[in-house]
Amino acid sequence: MTTLADKTVLITGGTGSFGNELLQLIKDTDVGEVRVFSRDELKQEQMRVRMKNQKVKFHIGDIRDRQSVDQAMEGVDLVFHAAALKQVPSCEFFPMQALMTNVVGSHNVVESAIAHRVGSVVCLSTDKAVFPVNAMGMTKGLMEKVATAAARRLGDHETVISTVRYGNVMYSRGSVIPLFVEQIKSGRPLTITDPHMTRFLLSLRSAIDLVLFAFEHARQGDIFVRKAPASTVGDLAQAIQNLFGTDTPLEVIGTRHAEKLYETLATSGELVNAEDMGDYLRIVMDDRDLNYAKYFTEGEPQEALIDDYTSHNTERLSVPQIEALLRSLPAFERELTAFQSARQ
Numbered sequence: 001m002t003t004l005a006d007k008t009v010l011i012t013g014g015t016g017s018f019g020n021e022l023l024q025l026i027k028d029t030d031v032g033e034v035r036v037f038s039r040d041e042l043k044q045e046q047m048r049v050r051m052k053n054q055k056v057k058f059h060i061g062d063i064r065d066r067q068s069v070d071q072a073m074e075g076v077d078l079v080f081h082a083a084a085l086k087q088v089p090s091c092e093f094f095p096m097q098a099l100m101t102n103v104v105g106s107h108n109v110v111e112s113a114i115a116h117r118v119g120s121v122v123c124l125s126t127d128k129a130v131f132p133v134n135a136m137g138m139t140k141g142l143m144e145k146v147a148t149a150a151a152r153r154l155g156d157h158e159t160v161i162s163t164v165r166y167g168n169v170m171y172s173r174g175s176v177i178p179l180f181v182e183q184i185k186s187g188r189p190l191t192i193t194d195p196h197m198t199r200f201l202l203s204l205r206s207a208i209d210l211v212l213f214a215f216e217h218a219r220q221g222d223i224f225v226r227k228a229p230a231s232t233v234g235d236l237a238q239a240i241q242n243l244f245g246t247d248t249p250l251e252v253i254g255t256r257h258a259e260k261l262y263e264t265l266a267t268s269g270e271l272v273n274a275e276d277m278g279d280y281l282r283i284v285m286d287d288r289d290l291n292y293a294k295y296f297t298e299g300e301p302q303e304a305l306i307d308d309y310t311s312h313n314t315e316r317l318s319v320p321q322i323e324a325l326l327r328s329l330p331a332f333e334r335e336l337t338a339f340q341s342a343r344q
Contacts (some may be wrong), residue, residue, distance in 0.1 A: 003216055004031040010076045011036055012063055013083030013110055015043035017123065017172040021204045022080060022211070027053050035059055036084065037072045045146025063105030069112045079121040080111050080211055084140070087174055088128070091136035092258050102139035103146060110150045114159045122214045123147045125165040125223070125254045127200060127263040127311075132234070134258030144223065148285055151221035162218035164210050165305050167200025167263055167311065171331045176233070180240045181335050188253040190241070196310040197255070198262045202228045203329060213280055221285025225265050225274075230311035239322035243336055262312040271306050281309075 004026055011019045013034030023034060033055055038044060039062045048058055061068030063083045073079075084102050085091055091098035106123060113121045125144050128137030144163050151161040157342070171177050180190050210226040231239075234250075241248055258274060266274065275282040309312060317325065326332050 003212075004029055004078070006030065006032040006040070007077040008033045008075055009035065009078045009080065010072060011080045011082060012038070013081075014038050015040050015047060016082060017204060017211075018082045018207065019080075020047070022082075022208050023047075023056065025205075025208055025229065027051065027056060031133070032077075033057060033178065035072055035076065037061055037063075037069075045047045045320075057242075063109055064100050066108045066112065070116070071134055073112045073116045073118065076113070076116060077119050078215060079109065079118055081106065081121060081123045083109075084124070084143075086126075086136060088134050088136045088258060089256055091222050092134055093138070095135040095139075097102060098135045098139045099142075102136075103142045106143040107146050110147055110161060113161075114150065118159050118297050120160045120215055120218060121147075121162070122211050122218065123161070123163045125163050126210070127165060127167045127265045128260075129165065130264040130267060130308075131260075133260055141225050148221050148223075151285060152287060156220055156221055160218050161218055162214050162220075162222045162224065164207075164214050164224045164226070165265060166202050166207050166210055167228055167230070167265060169202055169204050169207050170325070172204060176236070177326070177332065178335075179238065179333070180237060181244075184240070184244050184246055184248050185335075185339060187248070189249045190237050191251050191253045192233055192237055192326060193255050194261065195232060195237075195250070195252065196261070197233045197259070199233065199236075199318065200228040200230050200263060200265065200311045201236075201325060202226060202312065203325070209278065217277070217282070219284075221287070223270075223283040223285075225281040225283065225309070226266070227279055227281065227314075228261075229315040229317045229318045229321075235317070235319050236322055239319050239326060242319065243326060245324055262310050264308050264310045266309040268306040268308050271309060 015038040035057050037059045044058045059072040085098045105215050129140035132138040132141050147161050147163050181188050214224045270283045273284050
């Protein structure tokens with residue numbers, strides 16, 4: 001990871017699942033300093049005690065507060081912007097809170113990075129930002145637009161603003177897998193919204209790799225997508241039951257607020273000009289200006305021939321394949337081992 005050598009890295013939302021994993025990965029490299037920026041003082045203190053690493057510095061603040069962002073941004077080389085409100089139901093009930101954090105807060109981070117001449121900013125987005133139907137996805141989609149608009153006015157040798165977009169991160173905080181595990185441990189039914197609903201499945205380490213790949217390869221305004229397999233929610237629940245050796249009943253509770261049957265990682269319009277980079281797709285920034293004739297008189301005939309990239313048409317994992325993927329997750333494996341030991 002030589003690209004981080006002697007760099008000062010700022011992670012917004014650094015006490016979340018992504019920040020914790022990224023910090024574990026880079027704290028013992030030749031990185032110069034890692035700044036964890038978040039508003040959760042308890043999690044920062046727990047992280048500080050656990051890490052015991054002089055390279056890691058902690059900054060209390062909120063991305064909604066530009067002044068606190070500016071203070072943390074002084075002398076920073078790279079920014080990984082992970083701070084966000086991400087829970088779909090809570091964003092539905094409090095959309096203005098989602099707007100203030102995911103849009104206004106992201107604008108603060110991007111503009112502060114530009115003002116402080118940071119080398120590169122990678123913003124974390126989600127498949128829910130594509131064809132959004134809920135407040136979380138809508139605000140994340142606007143976050144992408146904020147990042148792209150800033151990139152559009154910058155030159156190649158100024159702060160490089162890029163975005164990464166990925167699907168469900170397995171075993172991340174608030175996701176369905178730890179919920180299923182907890183329900184099994186407590187002997188409750190597994191609550192399933194719709195067994196036919198599909199979701200992309202990505203390990204947290206793969207999400208980190210995507211961000212590091214973006215930092216390595218980003219050009220101004222790029223959006224990077226990590227190709228990923230998918231599964232139905234029903235098959236995911238079955239795989240977890242199989243591994244835990246239980247016949248916990250399934251309870252179909254219906255779709256939650258503003259959930260979709262499947263998610264989309266890239267639209268056909270984006271894929272027309274995307275670059276296939278193996279495990280990743282580079283979606284090139286639309287650099288047209290406000291010359292409206294270009295929008296109304298120049299079409300893209302190839303777009304109609306390409307499908308959107310969705311969790312319904314990507315590789316569909318079988319139950320045994322899902323089991324193998326689950327067992328590759330350290331947090332899941334720890335829970336499984338503890339459960340099996342308690343039953344013996």
